[in-house]
Structure formats: C-alpha cells, structure tokens
Amino acid sequence: MTTTFLEDIIIDLKQQGRDISKLTFVLPSKRAGVFLKNTLNKHIPGTFFSPEIISIEEFVEQISNLEQIPNTELFFEFYRVYLDITPKEDIEPFDRFFKWAQIIIQDFNEIDRYLIEPNNIFDYLTEIKKIEHNHWSIEANQTPYIKSYLSFWNRLKLYYQTLTKQLISKQKGYQGLVYREASNNLKTFVKENTANKYIFAGFNALNKAEEIIIQELLNQGLANIYWDIDAHFINNNLHDAGYFIRSHTEHWNILKKQGFNWKTNHYRNSKHINITGTPKNVGQIKYIGNLLEKLSTKNELKNTAVVLGDESLLIPLINSLPENISAINITMGLPLHQIPLASLFEKLFGIYKSKKPIIYYKEIVNILSHEYIRPLLWDNNLNHADVIIEHIQTNNIVSLSVNELVELAPQKKELLTYLFKTCKNVPKEALQNCKKIILSIKTHLNNNKSSHLLALEYLYRFNEVFNSLEQMMAQFNYIETVDTLYSLYKELIKNDTLDFHGEPLQGLQIMGMLESRVLDFDTVIIASVNEGILPAGKTQNSFIPFDVKLENNLPTYKEKDAVYTYHFYRLLQRATNVHIVYNTEPDVLNGGEKSRFITQLEIDKIHNVNSSIVTSPVPSVSKKLLEVEKNNAVLNRLKDIAKKGFSPSALTNYIRNPIDFYSQKILGIKEFDDVEETVAANTLGTTIHNTLEDLYKPLINQELTEVVLKDLKSKVTNLVSHHIKNEFKSGDITTGINLIIFEIAKRYVNNFINLELNQVKNGNSIKIIAVEASYKVPLHIPELDFPVHLTGMVDRVDEFNGITRVIDYKSGKVEPSKVKIKQWEDLTTDYDKYSKSFQILAYAYMMNHNNPFEKPIQAGIISFKNLGQGFMSFHDNKNNLITQDTLDNYFQQLKQLILKICNPNSPFVEKEIH
Template sequence: MTSFIFDVLKDLQSQSITISNLTFILPSKRAGLFLKHQLATVKNQNFFAPTILSIETFVEDLSELKNIGNTELLFEFYNTYKALTPQKETDSFDTFSKWAQILLQDFNEIDRYLIPQKKIFNYLAAIKEIEENHWSLEQNQTDFIKNYLKFWNKLPEYYNHFTQNLLKKNIGYQGLIYREAVSGLKTYIENNPNTQHVFLGFNALNTAETTIIQTLLKENLAKVYWDIDQTFIDNPKHDAALFTRQHKKNWTYFETQPFNWITKNYTKSKNIQVFGIPKSIGQAKYIGSLLQTIQNKQQTLTNTAVVLGDENLLIPTLNALPENIEALNVTMGFPLKSIPLATLFETLFRIHKTNPKTFYYKDIISVISHQFIFPLFNTETLNNASKIIDTIKTNNLVYLTATRLKNIAKTSSTIIDVLFSNWNNNTETVLSNCSQLILNIKHYLDTDKTAHLLPLEYLFRFNQLFNELTRLNNTYKHIKDVAALHSVYKELLASETLDFQGEPLQGLQVMGMLESRVLDFETVIISGVNEGILPSGKSNNSFIPFDVKIENKLPTYKEKDAVYTYHFYRLLQRAKNVYILYNTEADVLTGGEKSRFITQLEHEGIHNIKHKIIAPKVPAIKKELNSIEKNDDVILKLKKVAEKGFSPSSLTNYIRNPIDFYYQKVLKIDEFIDVEETVAANTLGTVVHNTLEDFYKPLEGHFLTVEIVENLKKNINKTVAHHFNDVYKEGDITTGKNLIIFEIAKRYVSNFLNLEIADLKDGNKIKIIAIEANNTVVFNVPELDFPVKLTGKVDRVDNFNGTTRIIDYKTGKVNQTDVEIVNWEDITTDYKKYSKSFQVLTYALMMQQSGLIKLPVEAGIISFKNLSAGFLKFAKKEKPSARTKEHLITEDTINSFSAELKHLILEICNVNIPFTEKEL
C-alpha cells in the first residue's frame, strides 16, 4: 500500500520539481510530520527539507495576527460589551459568558466565510423585530422587548468595536485571521513571487480558504492535490465527495487544468468487519482483543490505527491495550479534567461558591481525604486528617466552621486556612489560596520526586492553569466573584490536556477522527460508529437561524455531517483491514442505533461486509454462601465470649445470620460509625429508653400513683432534650426531620405515661420492681468444658395487680403475633418470626435464675408504635389457629426454652459446625 502523501511526492518528483523549494500546506500539523517522514522514501540523497505548514499556521502568517484562546477572547469581548452597554443594562461576566460564546462562534463563521457583516447583522435584527411584533401585539413595547431588540440592532457595533480592538493588538480569533489573511493575500504574493505552494488532502473549505487557494492557483503559485475516490465523486448523492464535487465544478482553474486526484482505491478488495458491542466500555475491551489477534497474525502493529469516534473512550481503550505492545503513539492528550487534582479544585470551588460560614461534613471529609491533601495534615506523630474525621463522626458534626477545624487540629491550621478559611467571594483571595495550595502539595511531593513524577506533572499543569487565571484576572478585572471565576476555570480546564509521549511514526496509532486527515493505514479500527457520534447529527449552537445560514452559504448540520462522511470513507480508501465497532445499548442518547455509515456500506454492495453482534462472556457465578471453619483460635475466642456472657441480642444475631455473629463477637468488628444527619431509629430508641430510665429508676420498690406519673410528664421536654444532646451529640434537632423526630420522641414518652395513668385510673396497682436491671447468670451446659453465662439488661420489671411482668420497650411496631410461639424448636431458627419471643424469654430465664423473680411471670413487649395494644404478652399456643393461649411463663416454659437455648449454644461452640452465612 502506498499512501496519499507518498503518491503526491512521487508526482512532484516526476515533474522534476525541486521539493526543497516548495511550501507544503496541510490540514494539520500531524499530517506535516508524516510528510517529513515520507520525504526520505522518495529521494536517495541528502537535501534541504521544504517548508511544511498547517493551514492554520499559513493563514496566521498571511494575516500577521496571533490567534488567542477562547477564554481570553471572551474577556476581550466583555471589554467591548461594557464599553457599548449602559452600566445598568450590563450583564455580569458570568451571565455574559453563557451567551457571548455562541455569538463569538457566529462571528467566527461569518468571517471565515467572508459574509458582509452589516448585511447579516441587519438581517438578524429585522428577523428578531418581526418575531417580537408577531408575538407581542401591544403598541407600547415593554422594556424587556425594547432591550432585546436593542441588543440585536447593536450587533454591528459590537462586531466593529471588538474586531478593531483585536486588530490594534495584532491578535484575533480564527475567523478574523482568515478574513485578514484574504485582505493581505495580494501583499503576500508581491513579497513571495517565486514561492510554490502545494495544498494537499483538503476537503471542506471555507470561503476564505477557497479564495486563498484559488488566487494562488490563478497566479501559478500553487498546486492542489485532492484525495477522493471515483466511487464517491461519480455518485451525486454520496456525501463523501460533496465538497470535492463542488470544487471540481465551480473552480475556474479546473476548466483548463487536471483535477488531481480521483483514485480507485476504495473498490479494491478489503476485509471489512462490523461489530455491534454493548456499552462503550465493551468496545474498548474488544479493541484490546482485536489488537492482540492482529499482532499475533502480523507480529507487528505498524501501519495500524485505532480511531476513536468518541474521544471519551481514550482512557478505557488505553487500559484495554495488550501489554506486549512495544511502540505506541497517542495523538490525543489526557484531559486535564480527568486528573485527580481536578476533583479537588472542583470541590473547593463548589463549597466556596456561596460564601459559606460553615462547611458540610461530607465536603470537609472529601477534601481532607483527597490523595493530594491527606498527607499535608500529617506529621511524624500526628495524623490530623484522621483526627478531624473521627471527631466529626464521634460528635455527630454535620456543619463545622474553619475555627472549629483548627481547634481540632491545631498543628494543621495553616493548611486549614488555605482550604476552608472563608474566601470572602474575592477572586484574588481564591487564586492566592489555590496557588498556595499547589505550592504546599509540591513541597510534599518534592520529598520523593522519583516516586511522584506523574503527580508532579499534574501539579505543574494546574500551576500553569492558575497562573493563566491570575494573568487574565489581573489584565481584565472582569471576574468579580467565585462563581464567575469557577466558570472561567472550567472553560480553561476543558481545553487543557496532558500530552502523551510516544513514537509518532512507529507502531500503533491511537487518534481521533479529525487527526486522521491525510493519513493512511493498512489496518483501521474505528469505534463509536453510532448515530449522534459519527456523524454527530443535528445541532444548532448558533444565533443564526437555519434559513439565514442557507441564504448566506454558511455551513449547517448537513455540511458538518458531510465532513465526517469524508473522513470516515477516506480511512477506508486505502485500508486492507477495517474493523468498525458500534454500541448496541439504547440506554444513552448516542447508543443503540448504528451509524448510517454502516447501513450505507452494507447497501453499496461493493464489499462483503461481515456483521457480528458481540456479547461479552459473562461467567455464571454461582453464589456461594460464606462459611468460616472453627479452628482452635476461634474456639478460644468463643470461650471468652461465653465467659463474659451471651446477650439475647447477640444470640438472635446468630439466629439471623451466623456470619454476622462471627464478625461482631469473634473478630470484634464494630459497626461502622457515620454522621447521622437525620436521627436514626436506634438513636430514637436509645433516647426514649434513657428518658424512661430517668423517670422510673427513682421509683424502684414503689407503687405508682396518678400524681407521680403526672409529675413525670412535666419533665418530658427537658429530659428528652438532654438525652438527645447526650446520644446525638452536636447534631441539630431544631429544624427539619430531626425536629419532627424530637417531637415524636416526646410524644412516645407522653403517650406511654398517659397509658400508665389510664391503667392507674382503672384501678390497677402497679409496683416498680426494677428498671434497666443488669443480669449476668451462669447457664448450665454440661456438654461444654467451660462456663457459659447469659447477660443482659431488662428495660422494666413490675408487679401488675399481683403478677410480675418483664417488659421490653420497642420504639418500632410490634404486634401480638410477634410474641407468640407454637413449636419450641422454631424459636432458635426463625429470626423474623420469633426473635421477640426469644428475647423476652431469655430475660425471664436470667431473672428467674438470679432469684429476682419467682415463677410464674408474664413477659412481653410494649410497642410505642402500637401503644393502643398495651402490654403484648408472650404466649404459647398448641397450633397456629388455636385461640387458647398460655400467657404465664411457668417452670415448664423455662425448661422447654432452656433446652432450645442449650442446643443453640452448643451449635455456636461446636468445632465441627462452621459459621455459615444465611441467605437473607
């Protein structure tokens, strides 16, 4: 396979043209690099290289203007806007930037296509006036409509003032540079009468480019080489040749001169395979598989290109490449916005945008846990970042001030000032803090430069970015607050990349579609060939209506689609092996529908297209329940647990899921502590329990009276608030859901006391025996060679009309059926149905063995969400449908329960029975 560039050089050589004297002009700088490489293949002797320029550089030379970035252009335009707009009507820079970027794009298009500015701006103003008169029929226009129309009428004034200011500074945007290049073309020709120009590989040309090339052709100072195939140019409906057909038909130069070149490469035999693959990441993975297969067959990936239709696929593709690739060149840079530092600065901008006095705990943890920040809080003896996080969680802090943070970590006050001391919505302060933060991070990374080469590179690029922000802010003074600065920061960040280092002329090439211009490869893999990506489809990011664009010969979505059609088919022209990948998933806007390019290829009938749908190999993973065997060490720890005492909650935890019991009791893994923004159910339960303990503990051994309980009601608010402060720490219960939960806690306590009062008024006699009674008893298990204890705290034991009651409080909802049992063997197997019964019976067993009560007794639950049901007594039934129930807990009851409890403990301590996870 010979490349287009090689063919051009051979043709020039055959005409005995001295290549060293030529100026080559190509669509991109990258194409120029390949041209330089091909020079050595056409001549066998040393010679001076010709001048090789991209079209952008050539036009800049013609115009004598320097191209400036979009962000600085926005600042320059704001100067114009402020100069021509009354102060009271002026938008802030942040608001201005949102519409001004669209207008600048329109300026750019108007200039690149050499449209008379006054004509099109007057046209736009007239259209807008007609629209407003149509929709607003009032004779007296509102101020809003007047200002709206005034804006459109001012467009010529904005344009003239703006461009004149740029020209005075010898700078410009692309369109202005093109317009000035056309104006300076005559002078350029006079100064370079003998320079021969060779334009090669162009397709879609704007009016300025067309004028420049045609003028140089007319003056015999240029040659132009097109790269189009006979198949496309002969088909009047094929968009791959849309622009080339226009050039061939409309340029007077081709009336007498040959049209170089129309080739016949596309119809040559090709291996074209189309793969439908679910998800973008699936395409990346399959690219890796394809490359491995190609390398195994060809032993090399030279002359192979991976062209990414969706450039967001770059990082997944790089991660999927085979490890044995020796030479690789990536033409696209790594987006700076994907670097970890970007998330840090994005978080800082976001939390300071509203000029806060306090900071949300998740934002604080996110910042100080960041990989670049965490080390800055650490000293040889202190880990202040962990200290802050632990303090937040322990004290349930939802919002903190910078002062509080400095009090927690006094030795890190400097970095806390940089990160959290109020930025006062001041752009100079923000930029100063960000620059200082970069220096602090650099100081840490410099301690081991070898290990931190890549992070230092990241830091260097962000330092450049903030230096540019500082320069723009100092030069233009338009950024007035953090929100505006954040917008400019994001604008700069989106355009910055971290360039890869690779072999530009060797091995595998990974590139975007536009970077493939003029280049040819034997093997091409194209990904993301979906509608909405290739081609990108209808989009109109412009103030100029569609019909006005047609009238003035400005490009619309049809022309933009034709550009991508040309690039796509040009990649196929000389290729021998083509692999086209598209996303089959319809869960995204640009997924599911294959590109029209694929359909067109299939309907052309020129090539035999092999189309496959690739499904990822998903192994059938059989879920295996986790199982932990009991070794000597586990048994030793179980003996210690038994010696300390099994609590009813730990035993029901084992019934629910033995693996949880293993984690908590054997491994001693505590539950994860996190900040409670909203009061959790267990916190509410603790507050209610503690409040009732405070109320009833002093009444142990006394009979209750209506007066005593009425007096308790007076202290509900104070006591509940006290326990919320104690349990919920510094969490706020004065607003929102927490205030509602606080009121619910008070209502629970109040309703309970009202229930107590109603019982007393009905003539019932209630004597408090014990409140929150701690019990630890030895439980006899003869089969074990070590002691076993039971331990637990009973919420309340009282005497109700002569019957002893063991009461457990539940703030959740419990029904009578939850404390009833039919078969004793079920009580240690079915957690969901019998855990409540198990718990109250364990309390009864402990209290009976400790001698605090005498059988028979009643045991049960008072549910605060079901208070109307009163005391829910444990009951034993002969069968599920039986209406007769035995509520009294007798010696037989205790013996039957003890037998099941013993079996459970023996199972826990049995070395041959592993801790096996249950399916929940």
C-alpha cells in the same frame, strides 16, 4: 498495504522533477507534518534540506499578519467592548455574559470564515427577531424587557464592528477574523511571495476564505493541490464523502480549465471489514483491547490506528491496552476536566464560593481523603486527616469552621487554611490558594519524582490554567466574584487539554477522527460508530437560525455530516483490515443507534462485511455461601464470650446470620458510623429508653398513682432534650426533621405515661419492681468443658394487678404475632418471626434463675409505634403465662443453639437472605 496518500504526493513530485526542499507544504493539521517528514526520509536518499511544512491555520496567519488570540483573552476583550456599548441598565455581569458570548463568538467565526457581509446578516437577523416578536415590537407601551431584548439584536452589529477593529489594532484576531483579513491581504501576499511554491494536500471541506486563498495561488501558478478522494465517492453524486470535492470541481474555474485528475481507486480493493456491536462503552473498549492483543508484532502495531469517535473513551482505552503493546502514540489531547486533579479543585471551589463561615462535614472528609491531599497531612507517623475525620465521626459533627479544623491539627494550619477558608468573594485569594496547594503537592511529589511524572505533568497544566486566569485578572478587572472565576475556570479546563508527548512514529496510534486527516493505516479500528457521534447529528450551537444559514451559504449540520462522512470513508480507502465498533445499547446523551455509515457499507455490498454482536461472557455463577471453619483462635474467643456471657441480641444475631455473629463477636468488626445528620432510629430508641429509666428508677418498689404519673409528665421535655443531645452530640435538633423527631420522642414518652395513667384511673394497680436491671446467670451445659453465661438488661419489671411482668421496650412497630410461637423448635431458626420471643424469654429465664418465681409471670413487649396494643404478652399454644415448663422448653432450645455455636465441627455458614 498500498502506498499512502503522502507517499503518492512525494512520488508524483519527484517524477515532475520538483526540488522538494524549496516547496512549502500546507496541510490540514500539524500532526500530518510529522508523517510527511517521515515519508520524505523514506523516499529521498541522502542528506537534503527539509521543506517548510505548516498547517493551514499557520499559513493563514502568515497571510493575515494577525496573531490568533487565546480564547480566554478574547472573551475579556469582547466584554470590554460589551461594557462600552451596552446601556448601563442592560449590562450583565461577566459570568452571565460569558455563557452567551461563547455562542456569539462562534457565530462571528462562521461569518468571517465564509466572508459573509456582516452588516447584511446582522440586519437580516435583527429583522427576523422583530418578525418573530411582532406583537412585541408594534406595541405602543413596550415593557423594559421587550425593549432590552430587541435592542440586544440591534447592538450585535456594533459589537462585531467594535471588537474586530479593537483586535486588528492590536494585530490579533479570533480564527474567523484571521481568515477574513488573510483574504483581504491576499493580493499583497501574492506580490511579495512570487518565488515561493506551495503544495496543498489532503483538503476536503474548505471555508470561503480558504477557497479564495487556494484558488488565487493556483491561478497565479504559485501552488499545486493534491486531493485525497476515491473515484467511487466523487463519481457517485449521492455519496456525501465526495460532497465537497464535487462542489469544488463544479465551481472552481482552475479545476474546470485543467480538469480534475487526482482520483484514486483504492476503496474497491479487497478489504476485511468487521462490524461489531457490543453493549455499552466499556464493552467497546474491552473488545478493542482483545483485538489489539492479537496484533503482536511491532510492524503490525506501527500500521494500526485506533480512532475514537467519542474522545472521552481515551482513558478507559489506555487502561484496557494489552501488555504486549509497549509503545503508543496519542495524538488527541486529554481534556483537563477528565484528569483526577480536576476533582480536587471542583471540591475546593465549592468551599471558596461559600459565604458561610462553616463547612459541611462531607466536603471536609472528601477533600482530606483526596489522593493528592491526604499525603500532605502526614506528620511524625501521624496522619492528621484521620485525626480530623475520626473527631467528626465520634462527636457527630455536621459542620466545622476553619478555626476548629486548625485546632484539631495546628501543625497543618497553613495547609488547612488554604483548603477550607472561604474567600468571601475575593477571587484573587481563591486563585492564590489554588496555586499554593499546587506548590504544596509539587513539593511532596518531588520527593519521589520518578514515580510521579504524570502527576507532576497534571500539576503543571493546572498551574498554567491558574497563571492564565491570574494574568487576565491583572489585565482586566471583570472577575469580581469567586462564582465568576469558577465559571471561567470550568470553561478553560473543558476546552483545554493535556497533550501527550512520545515518539509519534512508533507503536500504536490513538487519535480522534479529525487527527486522522491525510494519514493512512493498514489496520484501522474505529470506535463509537453511532448516530449522534459519527456523524454528530443535528447539533447547532448558534444564534443564527437554520434558514438564515441556508440563505447566506453558511454551513449547517448537513455540511458537518458530510465532513464526518469524508473522514470515515477516507480512513477506509487504503486500509486492508477495518474494525468498526458501535454501542448496541446507547442512550440519548451518548449517541443513538448504529451509524448510517454502517448501514451504507452493508447496503453497498462492495466489500464482504462481517457483522456480529459481541457480548462479554456471562458465566453461570451460583452464589457460594461464605463458610468459616472454627480454628483454635476462634474457639478460644468463643470461650471468652461464653465466660462473659452471651447476650440475647448476640444470640438472635447468630440466628439471623451466623456470619454476622462471626464478624462482630469473633473478629470485633464494627459497622462504620457515619455522621448522623438526621436523628437515627437507634438514637431515638436510646433516647426513649434512657428517659424512661430516669423517670421510673426513683419509683422502684412503689405503686404508681395518678399524682406520681402526672408529675412524671412535667419532667419529660427536659429529660428527652438532655438524652437526645447526649446521643446526637453536636447535631442540631432545633430545626427541620430533627426537631420533628425530638417532638416525636416527647410524644412517645408522654403517650406511654398516658397509657399507664389511664390504666391506674381504671382501677389497675402497677408497681415498679426493677428498671434497666442487669443480669448474668450461669448456664448448666455439661457437654461444654468451660463456663457459659447468659447476660442481658431488662428494660422494666413490674407487677400489674399482682402479676409480675417482664417488659422489653421497642421504639419500632411490633405486632402481637411477633411474640407468639407454635413450635418450640422454630424459636432458633426464624429470626423475623421469633427473635422478639427469644429475647423476652431470655430475660424471664435470667430473672427466674436469680429469683425463682413463686407463681407464673408474663413477659412481653411494649411498642411505642403500636401503643394501642398495650402490653403484648408472649404466649405459646397453651397460655400467655411463663411457667416452669415454658422456661424448661426455652432452655432446651437455648442450649442447642449455644452447643451449635461452640461446636468446633460446626462452621459459621452464611445464611442466604431473601
């Protein structure tokens, strides 16, 4: 690699014979200062005093005699000004003010950094608003809203003037104000620092205040400036990478007089540039991980930088680094809102903001299951989180109060109160609860501190955030609700970062685009080189319109694009190996098509650019169906099941998918029962079955009459209510869809009774023989050396006009075609078509075994969603009566099915579901 920009500076200063230890270096960022010290160590032998190295922002603070105010404090100071100036009827609460105040402060910053006369721009802006709404402003009777809107723009100037005076009186200032005051104090500073010599290095885009400060120091002979620009960019009037420095050479008198002689010619040196498109962000990160794996030596990694255009990819990148990388240095900070701990406080604030005394069960489960909370609930080998969650699921509880939670785990009363007690718009209490939770987590993690260093760092940063909020609440009384506190908290963690500490000069360097200023690397990997990211595109977070910005020489998206262009190409200047990675399948939220920077590189043809599209290998995977062999344990379990009895539902479950039968019957795995917020289909079905059982059981051996059936209808409401509450447990059936389902259950039962009432009126006789009758019959299967039984419960047996009917209730919709068969061999192969027939034949078989039929019977289904079909009787190709031949044919299919289930040489094979 050629010499770096910082090395060029030190070499040049040495050649001039300058005493470097007496110089003050002013750099674009603090980060560059670390590399400058390392460069000094390389090029200056022996012991020497290090020069002062500061960032441009620190330098401007020195000149201004103002301290830059933290953002949080700034907004509170601004709100104080807002309250003093704004008429009472127009005052907004702090949380609403906070949303637009951020944009206003950003505009104040721009106005001050570029030394715009504030009165002029605010007057200009006010007149524009009047012109935009001239039909409002000239109306004789303006509405209060119109007056409020226009008066807001009139007050902007007063907000600015009062805020700046207030801050200066406290010797504080936001960034723009610090810059403006620095330019005002410049002459005094120059007089007091004539002995100091300043070296400005690596600057490109400068605001007006910076230009004036640097030019004045240059004119007074107190400074030198080193530009980091290649001749290729500055000589090409159309290339945006040289946009700002070309402007400086044209407008700075000192550069016109002395000439601009700090150009390099590194960009045209031979480079290996690979442009790679890969689908999605995860594809980019995995590709970069593969690239880094090839850089095995420490020297290669030391001179390698990964620059993330999209800084949200930091965590995925860290997780994708190959094992051969033992040392990394992360320059960029990790936003606090991306830290796992942030999700906990997001959930907690959701509860603290609530005004309801009860908490939704999902919120409870989410918090109790959180990785930082669950360990706190252990006590004597019992996890109270599991106890509470199991209680919620078992009793179908949709919401609980804090007191109910404490009753379930009284040993953890204090912690549960911090977690779940609503703060009823007492923000101080919410803040204190968060701090107590942090302390509880810290106490737990300290038990094994060495394993939780990163987690403890997370806690420390969040504790700082809450301390800052607490300090602001003590100083200002504007946070009156938990909603306001939460809004401010969200803004703080969005803009605040967790800074990583490590050896800055060792290993792989990971950074954002702005952190790369002044630094040079032999190998550069740039990610997310897509439009909307690099460059950022036409984003404008400002109240100042585009044309007003142009009129006042304020930067627009055009200048911001030029800044990104400079940083991008500056990274390429001295690099030898360049890997540019972009997302081939972006979306509108995360960037657009591949960046114009890539297109420009391909069109320039200065370097051999290799472009390719890379996708992850997609192997041809043929799904292998799960297969489970039957060992002794499985066979013994099958014998137990056979002895207790195979139920029709278990057998049809095997027909549907043998693996499901294996999971549920052999392994005993139950499906997870979530809390039932809405009455489920199975709950509805059970309610109807149990209601009909209670209604008809007292009528066994009786013939139904109109009087009896009408009497049954009077009992429906109470019985349905009883059974649905029994099944739905603590669920609420008094409102919403659950109330509708309750009414549907009553309607189904009433409709069924009406069906029977009409049949009786039409002269049919119906006699109840059995209701919910249980059967368990032995099956004679000589091929098996252990007993086998068939067991089940028949919903109803009756006599209809002298014909015995075996009836199975179905709360869902069943069509008559589902109780017909053509070929007996199909009965055990097609679940969808023949499972209903299989079940009702099983009931008929068991009844006949206990009480052989004297004459043919019928077996069928009554579907409550298809009551119009009435009783749907099973029938084969011959007739709809169950004869001995029918039962013999059924037994043959049943026997073959059970033999297959119990065959040790026939594994459970998953059935492919279409």
